Amino acid sequence: MTLNDATPDFVACLEAQLPEKTIGNASSAYLEEPRGRYFGQGGVLARPRSAEEVSTIVKACNSAHVAVVPYGGGTGLVGAQVMPGDVRPVILSLERMNTIRAVYPLENVLVAEAGCVLAEVQSAAQESDRLFPLSLGAEGSARIGGNLSTNAGGVNVLRYGNARDLCLGLEAVLPNGEIWHGLTRLRKDNTGYDLRNLMVGAEGTLGIITAAALKLYPRPRSIGTAVMVVSNPQSALELLAMSREIAGESVSAFELLHGQGMRFVQETLPDVRLPFTDIPEWSVLVELGMAQAADAALEEIFGAAVEMGLVSDGVIARSDAQRQALWSLREHIPVANKAIGSVASHDISLPLGAVPAFISEAGAKVAQLGPYRINCFGHLGDGNLHYNIFPPKGETREAYDTQRHQVSDLIYELVHGFGGSFSAEHGVGRMKVAALQKYADPARLAAMKSIKAALDPNGIMNPGAVL
């Protein structure tokens, strides 16, 4: 498929169909991404206010074979939001579609436009004494449409699922410009193919999400948070199983922490308080959310774990401030990583039972490649590790940049061998297109290509992403 530039004539024609100032030029902010790996050469910026305006824009693009790059908060980590190359696309930002359309506390449903910032959705839920549980580092700027398009994860997936699991219905503009009015608030609706889940996670290649009906939950009244020291990842897994035996679905976060991450924080962020004087090699942050007495359940878990020899030390937060301090440590680990500068980062997932063997084998194999430092941390409850590799102390990532692909290939091969995934929560974007081609099941990949061709025959939607 050959795509055409969004020419001045095309733009003039588009402007004539839309309210004033809907169309403009894309500033550099729309042409960069956080990893600093992809850059757009320019483009037309469209900032529609309604699904109807999105439809007008997409219809025009489809008919003129002009590329459309959907743009949410710009926080994606795999380059799905920036299209490099010489062809001038329409960058369609959802930022003006930022209304919470309705909250239904009795139904535990909230309807938000795609441009709502995630933190605003959380706040709107809280104002109705409800919880919208999607929570991740970029929540202050990520927009819910992007969260859905990338099927975002974060720290509460163990209990509440990914963005996919929190979505009941969608309003979306398909690649032919037609509006799908699918903002259902139904919990059950078995009437044909699941278009909702096809749009969620498609990273803007099958259409543009313009609004979503989202699931809310009762707010747990009692929250208990602790960091517990474990001797190794296997003990951490056994602690997870025991925690769920005792507290069931109340286990809402179970985050693996590694000594290397704490040392990075100590080195680069001296104001962040560490819970232990001697940095432990492995520890986990556990959080329970219950109707009442979460601390008592946490004490029970801690006591039983010590007795079974799974846990050697721990800190249970005794106040909101202490709870926030424990989370602050967890949340500053990526900040410290960035300050140190990784040679290669990996957002991988594994069958839960394979995590200990993977960590052990990967460590040994990376050591053979060079004197790297490894920070392996993340959402252990979901089998999702952020496996990041850093240069030796005193050296810079640049010195090791030539080895980046070799390191990543090693990790991805190992992950694949264990039945894991090369992208747990970040998506494919443009960064992992080659990995998808390499590791995806061939029958599934062929089906994906058929679906893309069927729904977007002109290939206008976010070309170069995913496929």
Add this chain to the structure above:
Amino acid sequence: MTLNDATPDFVACLEAQLPEKTIGNASSAYLEEPRGRYFGQGGVLARPRSAEEVSTIVKACNSAHVAVVPYGGGTGLVGAQVMPGDVRPVILSLERMNTIRAVYPLENVLVAEAGCVLAEVQSAAQESDRLFPLSLGAEGSARIGGNLSTNAGGVNVLRYGNARDLCLGLEAVLPNGEIWHGLTRLRKDNTGYDLRNLMVGAEGTLGIITAAALKLYPRPRSIGTAVMVVSNPQSALELLAMSREIAGESVSAFELLHGQGMRFVQETLPDVRLPFTDIPEWSVLVELGMAQAADAALEEIFGAAVEMGLVSDGVIARSDAQRQALWSLREHIPVANKAIGSVASHDISLPLGAVPAFISEAGAKVAQLGPYRINCFGHLGDGNLHYNIFPPKGETREAYDTQRHQVSDLIYELVHGFGGSFSAEHGVGRMKVAALQKYADPARLAAMKSIKAALDPNGIMNPGAVL
């Protein structure tokens, strides 16, 4: 698309590629369905033992343009398992693919072949001290592949979700005969389009599920069950909200019962014990599953509900036998319905907040059509009602059969007006194809047709179902 008969030559060619006795003739058991509305004229029965054999069969059918009708337990309620008409299809039964391939208790995952009976999957989970929460009336004969293909619901959806939500990965044969090896046990895997959820709920029209990786849960140690009398559906909804405030996700079932259903049970099944001497017009069966003290939580809910005037009477089960007696009442309501004989049955869902207004308006409108008896019951926690309409006492359904479509049209129009669905958990099958054409969003319906044409260009997979 013209489809061809499975001719003797075709069968001979197929037999040559498969082990002996894989192919035979379909007995009448494979040509009927529980509603008694659809009948097959005959067909070739294929009973493969592996995904490879399924692949061989589907490839042959695809190349010869012979229809394939996937067959699980045959318990579906919308006719998806039986193809009427003169063309002789291959009926592909999964009954021999009935192995539990593996259980991973630490990971809370079980891998089952599609032909496993649902109750066997539940038992295998229980043997590992885990819960597979999908539970429905036909669990003794329904097979898990069919449960997934129809995205089955049942009594635990409120807490654990539909079949869709319980599935981590699939092995499936696509319409071109290629095997998709997607039996992942991963909780997070953001690597492209969600083919899994496209296959789930497609009712065998996009391929054949041959095995699934399923989610298990810790078994709640303490289960509390009660039936509480409420003054009306609105009170029932408020009771639901309050129960979830107190017990969070522990509320695992919340079933609406109607006096008419209890009277039907009294009339047709005198051995089933009713919990109240005076049959209440509205009541709910509430179940909590907790780590401990579920009865105490249930007492707390009951006490608070009485104080707020939501509940006027109730029975809390004090033993396993009492608990089973309460469930037995709930489970015998469909049996009693069948004995009475409905004029029209509806498996509908509504936004939770719209349930009271719907029940009130529907009752008034049905009364205008005739002196019908209405039994409105079901999974209120999910907004899913079974809204069944019966002839007046002493008369037979046959006398009212001419009004069946008029009654259903009235109900579906009303449901649609409230933003509800004409099929909450049973699917579309062949029975609701016209309703789908009438009520589905046009953009979505067009996308569904594109996807069907892209993945099954010869239209061999379960023709006449869904689309």
